[in-house]
Amino acid sequence: MFDSRSQPITPLAFAGLGLGLLCWAFLHQFRVYYRLRHFPGPFFARFTNLQRVFWVQTARSHEIHTQMHNRYGDFVRMGPNMISISDANLIPAVYPIRPGVPKGNFYRTLMPYSRQGSAMPLIFNTRDEALHMKLKKPIAPIFSLSNVLTFEKYVDQILDLLFTQLDQRFVGRETPFDLGEWLQFFAFEVMGTMTFSRQYGFLEKGCDGNGLLGAIWNYMKTAAPITQIPWFDLVWYKNPLAAALRPTTGMPILNIVRSAIEERQATLQKKPKPKSTGDDEAANRGDFLSRFFHVQMKDPSVPPWAVTAWTFSNVIAGSDSTAVVMKTLWYNLLTHPNSMQKLSDELAQAKSKITRPYPTWTEVASLPYLDACVNEAIRLHPPFCLPLERVVPKEGMSIGNGDAQRFLPGGTVIGMNPWVVNRHRPTFGDDADVWRPERWLVGADRYRAMEGSVLTFGAGRRVCLGKNIALLELKKLTSALVLNYETTILDAAQFQVENRWFFRQWDLQVTIKRQS
Ligand code: HEM
Numbered sequence: 278m279f280d281s282r283s284q285p286i287t288p289l290a291f292a293g294l295g296l297g298l299l300c301w302a303f304l305h306q307f308r309v310y311y312r313l314r315h316f317p318g319p320f321f322a323r324f325t326n327l328q329r330v331f332w333v334q335t336a337r338s339h340e341i342h343t344q345m346h347n348r349y350g351d352f353v354r355m356g357p358n359m360i361s362i363s364d365a366n367l368i369p370a371v372y373p374i375r376p377g378v379p380k381g382n383f384y385r386t387l388m389p390y391s392r393q394g395s396a397m398p399l400i401f402n403t404r405d406e407a408l409h410m411k412l413k414k415p416i417a418p419i420f421s422l423s424n425v426l427t428f429e430k431y432v433d434q435i436l437d438l439l440f441t442q443l444d445q446r447f448v449g450r451e452t453p454f455d456l457g458e459w460l461q462f463f464a465f466e467v468m469g470t471m472t473f474s475r476q477y478g479f480l481e482k483g484c485d486g487n488g489l490l491g492a493i494w495n496y497m498k499t500a501a502p503i504t505q506i507p508w509f510d511l512v513w514y515k516n517p518l519a520a521a522l523r524p525t526t527g528m529p530i531l532n533i534v535r536s537a538i539e540e541r542q543a544t545l546q547k548k549p550k551p552k553s554t555g556d557d558e559a560a561n562r563g564d565f566l567s568r569f570f571h572v573q574m575k576d577p578s579v580p581p582w583a584v585t586a587w588t589f590s591n592v593i594a595g596s597d598s599t600a601v602v603m604k605t606l607w608y609n610l611l612t613h614p615n616s617m618q619k620l621s622d623e624l625a626q627a628k629s630k631i632t633r634p635y636p637t638w639t640e641v642a643s644l645p646y647l648d649a650c651v652n653e654a655i656r657l658h659p660p661f662c663l664p665l666e667r668v669v670p671k672e673g674m675s676i677g678n679g680d681a682q683r684f685l686p687g688g689t690v691i692g693m694n695p696w697v698v699n700r701h702r703p704t705f706g707d708d709a710d711v712w713r714p715e716r717w718l719v720g721a722d723r724y725r726a727m728e729g730s731v732l733t734f735g736a737g738r739r740v741c742l743g744k745n746i747a748l749l750e751l752k753k754l755t756s757a758l759v760l761n762y763e764t765t766i767l768d769a770a771q772f773q774v775e776n777r778w779f780f781r782q783w784d785l786q787v788t789i790k791r792q793s
Pocket residue numbers: 400401402413590591594595596598599600602659660661665666732733734735736738739740741742743744746747
């Protein structure tokens with residue numbers, strides 16, 4: 278009888294095995310190269326994603342992606358299996374409302390990972406379309422505009438805190454300070470208060486005292502290069518051995534969320550249980566956390582960890598992103614005195630009386646110039662600036678019209694970079710790179726066309742859930758600041774940007790006085 282254990286492995290067998298592996302690797306690489314050979318792109322992108330990693334590490338990948346599209350056209354092969362698309366008209370094809378074009382592994386790298394458990398899926402990062410619906414459907418109504426307005430009182434509360442601090446620390450002292458940092462503090466405090474009625478203390482202390490903001494930035498910076506080679510995430514970060522040996526980057530944020538939830542759970546347990554779960558009205562007067570608990574109580578199909586996932590989503594997706602747009606908006610208002618003057622005149626001459634010191638949403642929501650400035654800032658500086666990746670369904674799909682139509686085989690990763698799309702010249706004009714709010718004031722049809730072509734909030738099935746909250750904050754904060762303060766930028770050249778997938782800015786040094 279043949280006994281394999283007794284057969285020594287000969288050098289010849291080794292050589293055969295090595296040769297077999299080499300052939301397999303070669304054929305695999307050739308197949309990967311061949312599938313997308315029709316798409317133009319930089320040479321190395323046909324064979325490796327490392328170039329994409331390198332681009333991210335330069336912190337200027339938005340510029341590199343723009344150059345690539347200028348050079349190669351609307352469809353660019355940026356990796357062996359990745360096609361980047363730049364034509365704003367193709368947004369509905371790449372990001373359809375229907376299911377079937379799920380998010381790619383890019384998003385797995387953005388899942389928080391803890392030592393206790395595995396990666397936590399959030400509405401934002403889950404690739405599983407059924408789970409996405411399960412998480413999103415029960416809470417989507419909370420984010421509708423009418424519901425969001427029930428959170429307006431929280432914005433006023435934080436505006437009050439911001440103004441008190443600005444008055445005490447900077448007004449009348451000619452002391453320069455980083456307005457960008459204070460806008461970030463503001464956005465975080467608003468989300469913390471709306472979400473779990475807690476302030477982090479950034480505004481009161483005037484700094485990132487507990488290191489939360491640093492931790493979030495670190496989390497984004499660590500994840501950014503890995504998003505381009507997601508397999509590496511499993512080897513280097515998301516496995517029990519790696520997690521046991523070093524702290525995971527998402528931990529401090531999760532800890533704050535968990536402690537707020539535990540505190541609330543303890544309070545709820547002390548209270549007498551309601552006779553029915555039907556008191557929607559009472560629950561909907563509270564913060565997000567009370568509404569999330571209410572939703573969970575009413576719907577047994579909601580997973581037990583959903584409240585943590587929803588709460589974490591609010592903190593991580595809703596604070597820094599809004600702050601980034603605020604910073605761009607303020608940088609541009611301060612460096613374009615003409616825009617500042619127009620906005621100030623609009624507020625002064627508004628037909629309906631504007632409440633001081635904090636205008637209400639109803640008073641400012643439809644002021645055309647304010648709206649144009651907000652839209653222009655949203656267009657010019659998207660806070661998430663790498664292609665938002667999706668996976669082509671296995672039957673493949675055709676994208677584009679006429680001669681420009683391309684067939685993408687199943688499994689191909691496709692995506693559009695909001696920075697590139699928002700500067701699509703045929704859509705936004707030849708001056709797409711510059712601040713010009715007036716482009717939004719040329720009629721309803723043009724406005725709608727441009728609005729549908731801005732990718733800052735994503736699009737389709739996975740479009741941002743918190744857009745109404747962001748707009749509420751942006752319009753209220755901007756109008757309140759313009760009405761109450763006279764702000765002067767010190768040195769516009771100091772303002773810097775850094776794109777690590779999350780695309781943030783630094784150093785918006787200003788001085789302020791109270792408006793006379
Ligand atoms: C100016 C501010 C904001 C910007 C630019 C922004 C941008 C985005 C983008 C680009 C996406 C989709 C990403 C993709 O396709 O991969 C997204 C999704 C999401 N955003 Fe926002 N966001 C902002 C504010 C907020 C706020 C304030 C909240 C919540 C309070 C929020 C919650 C979410 C959630 C839950 C999703 C996931 C939606 C889904 O997958 O169904 N965002 N956001």
